[in-house]
């Protein structure tokens with residue numbers, strides 16, 4: 164299945180196909196020097212399968228985790244390219260999740276003012292969300308994604324077979340971002356979540372496909388996030404606060420988004436969402452002190468004066484962007500506190 168995404172300067176294709184990893188040589192131009200970036204949490208065979216299809220591959224394996232998404236890793240990628248005589252006509256390929264994709268994309272964006280970048284996302288989270296839309300970045304001085312660029316990939320290749328090696332918790336992590344898109348933009352996708360008892364490969368592939376179509380529609384209208392794209396931040400204000408209070412390792416991002424969505428919904432939507440979250444084995448109330456989280460939200464970049472911009476969901480498949488006072492926002496957060 165091929166999806167084309169229009170960008171401000173052109174377009175790129177997303178291939179969604181079982182076994183695609185074994186034919187990337189046909190899908191991408193790998194007949195050159197190729198920096199393959201992966202991490203030690205990704206099965207080695209994936210990067211090796213890509214390398215086999217490249218003319219001159221160089222594999223770099225970074226430590227798994229958010230801590231890798233920093234300026235030192237970014238410089239390491241640049242140094243590796245210089246040491247291996249990479250020129251403007253060579254390319255970078257990410258084989259991994261969001262950290263690998265964001266970092267590699269930013270290294271490609273900045274090497275010699277921009278060389279080709281291909282993304283082969285290997286987690287559900289990166290397949291449904293972060294590999295699409297051209298956001299690349301590294302974290303800097305404690306701030307997530309502070310240094311980065313909008314730099315769309317030349318192509319994205321999604322092989323649903325890679326999901327088979329993911330732990331269940333990682334799969335659910337990615338499904339939460341898809342659920343976010345369903346709740347805000349796609350009633351039919353939400354129905355899939357509601358009516359599915361076993362999230363097998365067929366269902367997950369269908370969810371990935373629907374999510375890609377939603378994300379395509381959003382980023383084609385607002386690549387630079389000046390308006391509509393902010394809908395993808397649904398649930399993320401509280402999610403980022405949970406991450407900053409607990410550090411990046413205790414919870415997965417999707418788990419934080421899952422609970423972050425709840426206070427932003429009407430009572431009816433909240434009940435429907437809770438049913439799906441419980442089915443996926445997720446929490447539906449905060450384990451942390453709500454006041455600590457509220458305090459962490461004060462520094463959110465969506466704050467302006469005493470107001471904060473939030474995405475709310477009055478009914479499944481519909482969203483609103485609202486400026487509310489911080490006091491109203493705080494009460495919403497308190498509503499998911501453990502009683």
Ligand code: GLY
Nearest residue numbers: 292296298392395
């Ligand atoms: N993950 C949110 C976005 O791509 O805008």
